[in-house]
Amino acid sequence: MRLxxxxxxAAIWVVGASALMxxxxxxxxxxxxxxxxxxxxxxxxxxxxELTPFGRRxxxxxxxxxxxxxxVNDINDNKDNTLWLTDLPGIAVLAQLNYSHYNRAPPDxxxxxxAHAQSDTYQFPDQFSLAYAGAVSDHVGAWMQLTYNGQSGTxxxxxIDIRYSDHTFDNxxxxxxxxxxxxxxxxxxxxxxxxxxxxxxxxxxYNNGVAGAGTTGPILNALGPGVVGGIGAYVFxxxxxxxxxxxxxxxxxxxxxxxxxxxxLAANGGAVDRFAPYARxxxxxxxxxxxxxxxxxxxYVNWIPSVGYISKEQAAAAALAGNSYTPTQTYNPGAIDKYxxxxxxxxxxxxxxxxxxxxxxxITHERQQNSPQLVAATFNGAPGVSEGPIYTNPTxxxxxxxxxxxxxxxxxxxxxxxxxxxxxxxxxxLNGGNGSPANQYETFELDYVPWLNVRxxxxxxxxxxxxxxxxxxxxxxxxxxxxxxxxxxxAGNNNTWVLGLWMDY
Amino acid sequence: MKKLTTYSLIAAAVGLACTxxxxxxxxxxxxxxxxxxxxxxxxxxxxxxxxxxxxxxxxISISPLFPILAGQNPVYISDTLKLLRQRGRADPHARAxxxxxxxxxxxxxxxxxxxxxxxxxxxxxxPSKNPALAAKGKEIYENGVEEPKVVKxxxxxxxxxxxxxxxPRLAGQHPGYLALQLHYYxxxxxxxxxxxxxxxxxxxxxxxxxVEYISTLSGVETP
Numbered sequence: 001m002r003l004x005x006x007x008x009x010a011a012i013w014v015v016g017a018s019a020l021m022x023x024x025x026x027x028x029x030x031x032x033x034x035x036x037x038x039x040x041x042x043x044x045x046x047x048x049x050e051l052t053p054f055g056r057r058x059x060x061x062x063x064x065x066x067x068x069x070x071x072v073n074d075i076n077d078n079k080d081n082t083l084w085l086t087d088l089p090g091i092a093v094l095a096q097l098n099y100s101h102y103n104r105a106p107p108d109x110x111x112x113x114x115a116h117a118q119s120d121t122y123q124f125p126d127q128f129s130l131a132y133a134g135a136v137s138d139h140v141g142a143w144m145q146l147t148y149n150g151q152s153g154t155x156x157x158x159x160i161d162i163r164y165s166d167h168t169f170d171n172x173x174x175x176x177x178x179x180x181x182x183x184x185x186x187x188x189x190x191x192x193x194x195x196x197x198x199x200x201x202x203x204x205x206y207n208n209g210v211a212g213a214g215t216t217g218p219i220l221n222a223l224g225p226g227v228v229g230g231i232g233a234y235v236f237x238x239x240x241x242x243x244x245x246x247x248x249x250x251x252x253x254x255x256x257x258x259x260x261x262x263x264x265l266a267a268n269g270g271a272v273d274r275f276a277p278y279a280r281x282x283x284x285x286x287x288x289x290x291x292x293x294x295x296x297x298x299x300y301v302n303w304i305p306s307v308g309y310i311s312k313e314q315a316a317a318a319a320l321a322g323n324s325y326t327p328t329q330t331y332n333p334g335a336i337d338k339y340x341x342x343x344x345x346x347x348x349x350x351x352x353x354x355x356x357x358x359x360x361x362x363i364t365h366e367r368q369q370n371s372p373q374l375v376a377a378t379f380n381g382a383p384g385v386s387e388g389p390i391y392t393n394p395t396x397x398x399x400x401x402x403x404x405x406x407x408x409x410x411x412x413x414x415x416x417x418x419x420x421x422x423x424x425x426x427x428x429x430l431n432g433g434n435g436s437p438a439n440q441y442e443t444f445e446l447d448y449v450p451w452l453n454v455r456x457x458x459x460x461x462x463x464x465x466x467x468x469x470x471x472x473x474x475x476x477x478x479x480x481x482x483x484x485x486x487x488x489x490x491a492g493n494n495n496t497w498v499l500g501l502w503m504d505y
Numbered sequence: 506m507k508k509l510t511t512y513s514l515i516a517a518a519v520g521l522a523c524t525x526x527x528x529x530x531x532x533x534x535x536x537x538x539x540x541x542x543x544x545x546x547x548x549x550x551x552x553x554x555x556x557x558x559x560x561x562x563x564x565i566s567i568s569p570l571f572p573i574l575a576g577q578n579p580v581y582i583s584d585t586l587k588l589l590r591q592r593g594r595a596d597p598h599a600r601a602x603x604x605x606x607x608x609x610x611x612x613x614x615x616x617x618x619x620x621x622x623x624x625x626x627x628x629x630x631x632p633s634k635n636p637a638l639a640a641k642g643k644e645i646y647e648n649g650v651e652e653p654k655v656v657k658x659x660x661x662x663x664x665x666x667x668x669x670x671x672x673p674r675l676a677g678q679h680p681g682y683l684a685l686q687l688h689y690y691x692x693x694x695x696x697x698x699x700x701x702x703x704x705x706x707x708x709x710x711x712x713x714x715x716v717e718y719i720s721t722l723s724g725v726e727t728p
Binding site: 034037038039040042043053057058065067068069172238239286287288351353 | 552553556557560561568570600601602604605606608609685
């Protein structure tokens with residue numbers, strides 16, 4: 001039962017992250033945009049998926065900028081377009097392959113210690129996507145992506161961003177409405193969210209296939225496809241000041257239940273209760289070859305965790321029948337955790353004739369006010385509540401710091417170094433072990449880009465701290481609880497070499 | 506209080522959305538059609554060209570990756586756009602940015618854009634921060650180099666860098682852009698028989714010097 005609580009708690013932390021990493025890793029450059037605009041990738045990207053100032057404006061204008069005249073066009077008496085179809089639908093094919101080698105062979109998931117798995121894996125493909133990307137009408141554009149995920153072995157709806165945009169005559173105001181299924185997918189800078197650099201989808205076996213072994217992160221990065229759907233409005237004023245407000249609602253995908261209930265909660269590990277408001281402000285200044293941005297984001301989420309629960313009626317019926325009740329993961333409408341995320345992000349770009357420098361990152365602080373009925377001190381154990389406390393503290397906090405530096409020469413050679421550190425309050429019930437959610441790791445990446453839509457990369461991920469890497473090690477896996485039989489596991493065992501191929505057409 | 510806060514944020518979001526939609530209704534009469542061939546030059550410049558060649562269609566690009574077009578000679582703009590349209594200019598940036606953008610432009614649109622940008626207020630020069638380098642560049646600009654031969658720029662572009670007809674104005678242009686074009690001409694990545702020959706022997710140091718001097722030119726003849 002304790003395992004179940006830990007598993008549930010872990011699921012709360014990583015549910016979105018798991019979904020995102022396994023299903024919703026953002027794609028990079030989209031050749032249909034190039035076909036639509038007649039411009040090469042470098043118009044919009046330093047190196048995909050990082051956007052140039054022009055790329056940001058293209059996205060904010062709803063992916064509608066085109067140099068292709070419509071093949072089919074209809075207008076009404078006011079000369080408004082009522083149909084606008086190009087001769088070429090913006091279909092993209094995207095693929096990621098990777099070969100990963102782990103510093104230490106992970107345990108055999110079906111046969112714990114002393115059995116080991118192989119110490120490397122070949123993800124072929126890691127991801128394979130089909131997407132529509134481009135204008136739908138003169139003011140509407142979309143990115144809609146289906147992805148086969150090599151780790152899950154399933155095809156699912158991936159990132160979707162549908163926009164309506166318009167601007168004033170002289171472009172001083174660009175405004176729009178975005179409907180998307182991935183919080184931060186709509187963003188145009190690369191210091192935070194789904195397009196944070198580094199962006200290649202790496203896999204760590206030590207955390208059940210979730211990238212970043214044992215790493216926890218703020219919920220701001222974790223509301224993705226299959227978890228939420230949102231709508232927002234944005235304004236970009238005078239090529240510099242960006243303001244957005246959005247709201248996100250749970251959007252259950254897959255499974256038998258189309259609504260948030262015990263089935264979908266158990267499947268997804270949790271859900272957003274009602275609406276989660278999100279606000280974003282950013283200021284960009286461009287001068288010469290350079291572009292700099294500083295921004296801030298705020299998110300508030302009422303989160304329904306998936307925890308064992310039985311209602312008073314169920315408990316009474318079980319008692320009448322002389323049975324003991326066994327709480328199962330189910331919908332507990334009274335258990336709401338309240339997350340408040342505040343984030344500051346920044347980005348600097350030097351986009352020169354031959355040299356590209358980038359420096360970006362974010363600091364995100366999260367305050368998690370836990371549901372009293374799930375906190376140890378206030379848990380009463382009576383029927384009608386959860387099967388047990390899953391939090392030690394009434395309130396937990398988490399702070400994540402990420403900074404990345406990159407350099408590319410002629411868009412052919414280059415690399416990046418990234419540092420991530422997460423710290424937070426000690427909560428043994430939530431995090432297991434000594435309760436620390438801390439993690440710290442670096443990514444070193446070398447890139448070779450023979451063609452702008454084909455990218456080879458060699459990456460090395462180095463871990464100093466992963467959650468629960470204290471001894472005994474807890475792999476956040478029910479098969480290896482505080483695994484005393486699998487000793488001497490260190491954070492460095494997660495160190496991973498990744499040879500990747502990323503291509504789009 | 507929590508509920509109130511949440512609902513307040515949602516209300517604010519809806520309010521902003523309504524405000525934005527309201528402003529949309531007011532600006533509906535100037536919403537732009539998608540087919541660039543239907544756009545007058547001012548709107549075309551605003552909708553397409555301004556993304557690289559300067560905000561608010563002012564023709565003054567921010568990044569030196571892209572040339573300043575404000576005050577450029579109309580014949581040069583027109584000729585260049587037509588050359589790009591037929592893919593007759595094949596330097597890397599022409600391919601990456603302008604082949605597609607220019608591909609659907611009509612002759613009328615090209616003439617309209619040339620006239621529009623040529624009439625925008627031009628950018629002037631500024632004093633050099635490296636007078637020694639500028640003096641060296643002045644010598645090359647006005648007199649060329651004897652051995653190995655580099656033809657003097659002023660012969661065609663004029664003493665003040667104003668150019669004429671199909672000879673581009675250089676004054677006020679981004680130094681980085683000019684240096685890159687000289688490099689392209691020198692290596693024949695940008696093909697132009699006259700310019701390829703004129704700068705066939707130019708060195709990187711000479712490019713730096715002449716660009717430094719050009720950045721001081723006003724483009725205005727002084728009596």
